[in-house]
Each structure stands twice: as C-alpha cells, then as structure tokens.
Amino acid sequence: MAHARLNLDGISKSFGATRALNAVSLEVAAGEVHALIGENGAGKSTLLKILSGAHAADAGTMELDGRPYRPGGPLDARRRGIAMIYQEVNLAPHLSVRENILLGSESSTLGWIDAGESRRRAAQALSGLGYGHFPLERAAGEFSIAEQQVIEIARALLLKPRVLIMDEPTSSLTKSDTEKLFEVIGRLRAQGVSIVYVSHFLEECRRICDRYTVLKDGETVGSGEMKAAGVDSLVALMTGRPVADLYPRISRQLGPAVLEVRSLERLPRLAATSFTLRQGEIFGLAGLIGAGRTDLMRSIFGLDRAHSGDVAVAGHAGGTSPRDRWDQGMGFLSENRKEEGLMTNQPVRDNITLTKLGAFGRLGWISRSRQSAAAGRWAAELAIKCRDTDQNAGELSGGNQQKVALARLLEHPARILLLDEPTRGIDVGSKAQIYDIIGRLAAAGKSVVVVSSYLPELLGLCDTIGVMRRGELVAVRPRAEWSEPELLRLAVGKD
Amino acid sequence: MRSSLRLMLGKAGPFIGLILVIALFAVPAETREYFLTYHNFKIILTQTVIVSIGALGMTLIIVSGAIDLSVGSTVALSGVVAALLVQRGWGAPATALAAIGVGGLVGLLNGAAVAGLRMPSFIITLGMLGIGRGMAKWLANNQTVDYDASPINGWMTTANPSGYGLPPGVWVAVALAVATSLLLRKSVFGRHVFALGSNEAAARLCGVRTIRLQVLVFALAGCFFGLSGLFQLSRLRLGDPTVAVGLELDIIAAVIIGGASLNGGSGTILGSVIGALIMSVLRNGSQQMGWPNYFQEIIIGLVIIVAVFLDRFRRGAKA
Numbered sequence: 001m002a003h004a005r006l007n008l009d010g011i012s013k014s015f016g017a018t019r020a021l022n023a024v025s026l027e028v029a030a031g032e033v034h035a036l037i038g039e040n041g042a043g044k045s046t047l048l049k050i051l052s053g054a055h056a057a058d059a060g061t062m063e064l065d066g067r068p069y070r071p072g073g074p075l076d077a078r079r080r081g082i083a084m085i086y087q088e089v090n091l092a093p094h095l096s097v098r099e100n101i102l103l104g105s106e107s108s109t110l111g112w113i114d115a116g117e118s119r120r121r122a123a124q125a126l127s128g129l130g131y132g133h134f135p136l137e138r139a140a141g142e143f144s145i146a147e148q149q150v151i152e153i154a155r156a157l158l159l160k161p162r163v164l165i166m167d168e169p170t171s172s173l174t175k176s177d178t179e180k181l182f183e184v185i186g187r188l189r190a191q192g193v194s195i196v197y198v199s200h201f202l203e204e205c206r207r208i209c210d211r212y213t214v215l216k217d218g219e220t221v222g223s224g225e226m227k228a229a230g231v232d233s234l235v236a237l238m239t240g241r242p243v244a245d246l247y248p249r250i251s252r253q254l255g256p257a258v259l260e261v262r263s264l265e266r267l268p269r270l271a272a273t274s275f276t277l278r279q280g281e282i283f284g285l286a287g288l289i290g291a292g293r294t295d296l297m298r299s300i301f302g303l304d305r306a307h308s309g310d311v312a313v314a315g316h317a318g319g320t321s322p323r324d325r326w327d328q329g330m331g332f333l334s335e336n337r338k339e340e341g342l343m344t345n346q347p348v349r350d351n352i353t354l355t356k357l358g359a360f361g362r363l364g365w366i367s368r369s370r371q372s373a374a375a376g377r378w379a380a381e382l383a384i385k386c387r388d389t390d391q392n393a394g395e396l397s398g399g400n401q402q403k404v405a406l407a408r409l410l411e412h413p414a415r416i417l418l419l420d421e422p423t424r425g426i427d428v429g430s431k432a433q434i435y436d437i438i439g440r441l442a443a444a445g446k447s448v449v450v451v452s453s454y455l456p457e458l459l460g461l462c463d464t465i466g467v468m469r470r471g472e473l474v475a476v477r478p479r480a481e482w483s484e485p486e487l488l489r490l491a492v493g494k495d
Numbered sequence: 496m497r498s499s500l501r502l503m504l505g506k507a508g509p510f511i512g513l514i515l516v517i518a519l520f521a522v523p524a525e526t527r528e529y530f531l532t533y534h535n536f537k538i539i540l541t542q543t544v545i546v547s548i549g550a551l552g553m554t555l556i557i558v559s560g561a562i563d564l565s566v567g568s569t570v571a572l573s574g575v576v577a578a579l580l581v582q583r584g585w586g587a588p589a590t591a592l593a594a595i596g597v598g599g600l601v602g603l604l605n606g607a608a609v610a611g612l613r614m615p616s617f618i619i620t621l622g623m624l625g626i627g628r629g630m631a632k633w634l635a636n637n638q639t640v641d642y643d644a645s646p647i648n649g650w651m652t653t654a655n656p657s658g659y660g661l662p663p664g665v666w667v668a669v670a671l672a673v674a675t676s677l678l679l680r681k682s683v684f685g686r687h688v689f690a691l692g693s694n695e696a697a698a699r700l701c702g703v704r705t706i707r708l709q710v711l712v713f714a715l716a717g718c719f720f721g722l723s724g725l726f727q728l729s730r731l732r733l734g735d736p737t738v739a740v741g742l743e744l745d746i747i748a749a750v751i752i753g754g755a756s757l758n759g760g761s762g763t764i765l766g767s768v769i770g771a772l773i774m775s776v777l778r779n780g781s782q783q784m785g786w787p788n789y790f791q792e793i794i795i796g797l798v799i800i801v802a803v804f805l806d807r808f809r810r811g812a813k814a
Binding site: 350368 | 681682683684686687689690693694696697698699700701702703704756760761
C-alpha cells in the first residue's frame with residue numbers, strides 16, 4: 001500500500017503539568033486538503049508547532065512519505081517540505097512583491113541579486129497560483145490582505161513544499177477573497193500538494209476539505225470523510241454537546257423604543273441610516289465586510305463623528321462622545337480585540353472596570369479591593385480562565401479575552417449593548433457562552449445590536465435582522481421572515 | 496520556577512541593581528572608608544534631586560506612551576526665568592511657583608501639539624528642545640543671570656550647620672515621589688494614564704477623554720521639569736541658559752533602568768527613582784575611585800543596556 005504523505009501517530013506533548021496533546025494521530029494523503037478542527041485550547045496550535053518544527057513531541061512517531069520525520073527546527077521543517085502560512089500576514093510591506101517572494105532564497109551571483117532570474121522565479125511561483133499577472137515591482141503593502149496572502153503562499157511554494165499548513169487563512173478575508181483563495185487551494189491540490197487546513201468556519205471546511213480530524217482537549221475525537229459529516233455533527237464532536245443547545249431560547253417581551261437612529265450619515269461609508277431598537281430586543285446586522293455595519297456602530301457610539309443625522313437615547317439628551325455614550329448607558333464591543341478592544345498589557349481588573357473607575361472610590365481615588373472584587377465577580381460568573389484579575393489580559397486565550405471585553409459592558413452596566421462581531425476568532429464553547437449571556441441580557445430587558453458575518457448566528461440569536469449593503473441599511477425584518485439564502489441574496493445585492 | 500524568578504526580578508530588580516552598585520564601591524579599600532559615610536549619602540541624594548524630580552514627570556509621560564526630549568531646555572528656561580524674577584526682587588515662594596508655572600506652560604504646549612495635531616511626541620518635543628533653549632538664551636540675553644542672594648540658594652546645600660539634616664530639595668523630591676506614586680497607582684487619573692499608554696484606541700472606546708488626558712500628562716510633567724529647573728538654579732546660584740544640555744537623556748535612562756517600557760503602559764515611580772539613584776551612585780563612586788569621566792560614561796551606558804535586557808528576560812522576552 002502506498003504511504004500516506006503525512007502520518008502522525010501517538011503524538012504527545014506536555015508543558016509542565018499541562019498535557020497539551022495526548023496520543024494524537026493525523027493522516028494526510030498526497031494532494032488531500034485535510035481539515036484540522038477543534039476549539040481554542042484543543043491542541044491545534046501545539047500540533048501545528050510540532051509539525052512545523054517549533055516544538056519537539058514528547059512521544060509518538062511522524063512520517064513524511066513513509067520516512068521518519070523529526071524536524072530539528074522550523075528551518076529544517078521547511079527544507080524537508082513542510083511550509084506554514086500563518087493567520088497574520090508576514091510580509092515586509094515596503095519591499096516589492098518579487099523581493100518578498102524571494103526573501104531568504106534570493107537568486108544571486110557573489111551576493112549581487114540576479115534580477116532576471118529573480119523575476120522569472122517569482123513570476124513562476126505566482127502563475128502556479130493563477131496570479132501570473134501580478135506587478136512584481138510594486139510594494140507588497142499596496143495590495144489587499146487577500147493578495148498579500150497569495151504573495152505569502154507563493155513564497156512558501158518556492159521551496160516546493162509537500163505539505164502546506166494554513167492556519168485560519170480566511171479569518172480576515174471577505175467572501176469574494178475567500179473564493180479566490182479556494183481557487184488557489186484547488187490548484188495546489190491538483191499539483192499534489194497536501195494541505196492541512198485549520199479553520200473555525202466549518203462550512204468552509206466542508207466545501208474545500210476532503211477529510212477531517214477533530215481535536216478536543218488534546219485528543220483526537222474523530223476523523224473521516226468530509227462528505228459524510230455535517231456541520232452539526234462536527235460541532236457536536238468539538239464541543240461534546242448537540243448543536244441545538246448552542247443558541248439560547250428565552251422568551252421575552254419587547255418594550256418601548258430605547259434607541260432611535262435617524263438618518264445617520266458618514267459618507268462615503270455610511271449613507272443616511274435609520275432604525276429603532278426596542279427594550280429587550282436583539283437586533284442583528286448582516287452584510288459583507290465593508291458594507292458599513294461597523295461604521296454605523298462607531299457613528300452611533302461617537303467613535304466616528306457622523307456628518308448628519310442623530311441618535312436619540314431614551315431618557316437622555318446631549319453629548320455624543322464615547323464618554324457621553326457610556327454615561328447614557330450605552331456600551332460598545334469592538335470587533336478588533338487587540339487593536340481597540342483590550343489593553344493587553346494591563347490587568348484583567350482594569351480592563352473590566354475602566355469605564356467607571358471613579359465609582360470604586362471617592363474624589364478620584366480608587367479602592368483596589370472594591371475594584372478587584374467587582375472584576376472577580378465577573379471572572380467567576382463568565383468562567384473567565386485567568387490566574388486572578390491581576391493577570392494581564394493579553395495572556396488569556398482569545399475566548400477569555402472576549403469575555404473580559406464583554407464583562408466591561410456588563411459591569412458598567414450598559415443597557416444598550418453594541419456588539420461588533422462578538423464571537424469572531426473564538427472557540428465554539430466560548431461562543432455558546434456568549435450567546436447565552438446575550439440571551440439572558442435581553443431577557444433582563446437590555447437591548448443588543450449584534451454585527452456578525454456568520455449568518456446562522458444571527459438567525460439563531462436575533463429578534464430582528466437588518467441587512468446592510470454599500471453603506472445602506474437595505475432591509476429590516478423580523479427573524480421569522482429571514483432565511484440564510486435570503487440574507488445572503490440581499491447582502492450581495494441581487495434584488 | 497522560571498516565572499517566580501521573573502516575578503521576583505520584576506518586583507526587586509532595580510533594588511538589586513542599586514545594592515549591587517553600592518556594594519561595588521563599598522568593598523574596595525580605596526573608597527570603603529568614605530563611600531559608606533552619612534555625609535557621602537547626603538551628597539548622593541542631593542545630586543539625585545534634579546534627575547529624580549524630572550524622572551517623576553518623565554514616568555508619567557512614558558507610561559502614557561509618549562516621550563519628552565525637551566526637558567533639558569525646559570529646566571534651563573525655568574531656571575533663567577526664576578533668576579530674572581529674583582533679580583527683580585521677587586520672593587522665594589513666588590519665584591518657585593513661577594518656575595513651576597513656566598515648566599507647566601511648556602508641557603501644556605507640548606501636550607496640546609501632540610494631542611491636538613496628532614503628531615508624534617518625539618517630533619514635537621524635539622522641536623521644543625530647540626525652542627525652549629532659544630527662549631532661555633533670548634531671555635537671558637545670551638549670558639548668565641546673576642543675582643545677589645536668595646533663600647533659594649539654600650535649598651540644595653549639603654553644608655548646613657547641623658551637618659545631619661538633609662537639604663529641603665531632597666525632602667521635596669521624596670514627598671513628590673510618594674505623592675506621584677500614589678497618583679499613578681491609586682487614582683482614576685493614574686489608571687487612565689496606564690490605559691492611554693497601553694492602548695489609546697481602547698482607552699477612547701472606554702470613554703477616557705484621551706486628548707485632554709494627554710495634554711494634562713504633559714502639563715503636569717512640565718511642572719515637575721520646572722521644579723527641577725528651580726533646583727538647578729539653587730545649585731548653580733545663577734541662571735544659566737546653557738545648563739542641563741542632554742539632561743532629558745539621563746532622565747529617560749533613569750526611567751528605563753527603573754523598568755518602564757518605551758511602548759507605554761508600564762513603569763513605576765519607585766523604579767524610576769531607584770534608576771536615578773543608581774546613576775548617581777555610579778557617578779559618585781567612580782569619582783572617588785579616581786576613574787576618569789569617560790569611564791563613568793561607558794559604565795552608565797552599559798548599565799542602561801543590561802537593565803533593559805534583564806527587564807526583557809523578566810517579561811519573557813516577548814517584544
């Protein structure tokens with residue numbers, strides 16, 4: 001029988017007392033796209049690090065094309081034919097496309113770059129991906145994220161890899177860019193390259209992957225043909241519970257209007273937009289990336305100044321700055337945890353309580369113990385995994401960081417919550433917890449606006465869903481009148 | 496194990512450094528006799544006043560994620576203004592307030608330009624470094640400003656009759672260090688400064704008025720620099736527009752040795768003050784060992800690099 005391209009058997013790895021991987025196995029055939037799925041903390045990152053040579057396994061065997069594979073380090077792994085594409089793009093933005101592709105393996109004579117040969121090799125790598133028309137001498141930073149990713153893949157291809165590992169490659173791509181990436185993956189598969197594809201987007205995995213392996217708590221809990229598996233069964237494997245329990249079902253009554261947005265405009269990203277949010281309502285905003293959903297939220301919250309129109313918060317008049325919004329009982333959760341959501345090198349405690357520090361003491365002085373007690377209550381209530389609230393927020397996992405960011409709105413407490421992509425990049429377990437929190441908030445009479453690019457989430461969670469397209473809110477209807485294809489149809493603009 | 500070692504280094508690192516440099520000069524026979532005397536420590540503490548008061552202000556600025564390169568010029572300017580006022584017959588308290596006010600005004604302008612024009616503090620304060628120095632020379636008519644006598648001259652003297660008490664400058668520095676440390680750790684203002692330096696966008700999202708806060712930080716720090724200028728005047732007993740060139744680098748070094756990060760969001764007052772002391776002890780000890788000036792400069796340069804290297808080890812070599 002032919003050897004598998006990659007065969008991992010009984011791989012174990014511990015860090016101190018923590019067992020990250022326990023007898024994990026993974027088999028990938030030549031030219032196969034293999035989905036590696038699991039919640040955050042399931043052990044995917046550790047396995048990838050072992051594969052790419054950053055860590056050594058404690059036990060188990062690895063074979064590449066039937067021969068023992070034990071990389072001495074990341075460089076050695078690359079030489080032996082295992083390349084990795086990271087979630088974040090790693091290009092030198094000021095260097096040209098050609099220089100980026102050849103970085104580290106330049107064609108040269110006595111230290112002088114051979115321009116002709118360089119161009120030929122770079123162009124060849126790109127045309128293998130269907131991007132032969134790329135201008136080689138433009139600076140890489142001028143391209144879109146998706147195009148930069150293609151440049152990175154081209155760089156990886158220079159070394160003729162046998163296995164390409166892609167870690168969450170679509171997390172920052174739009175729908176159409178994702179399609180282009182899938183074409184690239186298709187070409188690679190046709191060339192016989194094996195791909196280990198890591199993603200939280202299970203529909204995507206189902207579309208492009210041939211087989212899957214699911215990790216949970218550092219163990220392989222399932223693997224098989226993708227065709228035979230449904231999203232629900234994969235989620236059940238990942239979480240260990242059936243999918244029906246994912247979205248909260250708490251009946252509630254909608255109250256009077258608490259937020260009225262009237263002709264809010266910030267051209268060119270946001271055209272005159274109006275909607276009403278009622279007490280106890282969960283209002284979803286669907287649309288493609290760049291459709292203006294985030295711009296709408298930021299203009300409501302005063303982070304961006306609206307050019308015209310206004311926002312009426314029931315029972316409050318006056319200011320429109322973020323400070324005023326918090327004082328009016330509004331809270332905002334940014335889609336961008338690292339850049340805007342959290343102060344990663346500050347304690348969890350300060351991250352949760354920053355909007356109302358003055359309330360933990362008198363005359364501008366803070367009582368540390370009262371502050372810690374408040375933060376500690378939320379850490380316990382939301383099951384935030386941290387040493388204590390003195391730990392820096394940046395040291396927590398993505399899901400726990402998101403819960404810290406959300407706890408800030410709960411502690412404040414906000415009665416109007418603007419949540420921008422509240423479940424992006426976090427594991428299914430944390431997602432379910434966040435859905436549950438949102439459901440309970442609404443049941444308690446708070447109002448929530450949720451922006452999400454994940455349609456099943458909006459359909460599972462919201463009372464009302466609006467679709468945005470090119471800066472306009474094109475339709476607002478009760479959830480019962482929406483279906484996934486209908487949301488998508490309006491979002492992409494086929495009226 | 497490694498993490499508890501790191502934690503210990505983090506809490507006690509600058510302290511250990513200070514003890515090491517004191518030991519360095521307390522052991523050799525040449526210096527042992529004089530170095531560990533009370534009188535010598537009085538001199539060291541007095542020599543640290545100007546840098547350490549400046550380091551208080553600089554810690555605020557660096558924690559907020561900014562930098563101030565115009566401190567030396569601010570010190571010279573406020574010293575010259577104070578000397579001119581004494582010449583005109585102003586009393587010591589009014590002159591002191593004026594010197595602090597001049598520093599605060601320069602800081603206010605720095606902060607307003609940084610926050611209002613959304614320009615890097617490095618650039619703005621580099622500009623102010625020239626402007627402040629030029630203003631000082633202009634006001635002083637490009638020469639030193641002499642005056643007859645003033646109580647100000649007694650604030651930094653180590654030769655007071657009783658022989659034991661510390662000069663007022665040292666007590667002012669100690670009191671301000673305690674107050675500023677409390678302000679940074681325990682007040683809403685202080686925690687907002689950390690938030691601003693850690694992540695400005697997140698601070699704004701959380702309702703921190705970031706522009707106002709940045710201006711306030713520079714203005715308050717400027718008051719500290721003005722006070723440093725006053726003590727500089729007290730030490731020289733005349734207003735010198737060319738004094739304190741490069742002082743900002745000593746002050747930044749003290750803050751960095753004390754464990755603050757130039758990326759903002761971390762730093763302590765205690766660390767910065769110890770950083771300033773480490774440099775003073777090194778200077779004082781080297782002089783007594785009879786080491787030439789250039790040797791001191793090399794040692795202090797190495798200390799800065801080693802201190803930051805150890806600090807990065809403590810943080811798990813992330814950055």
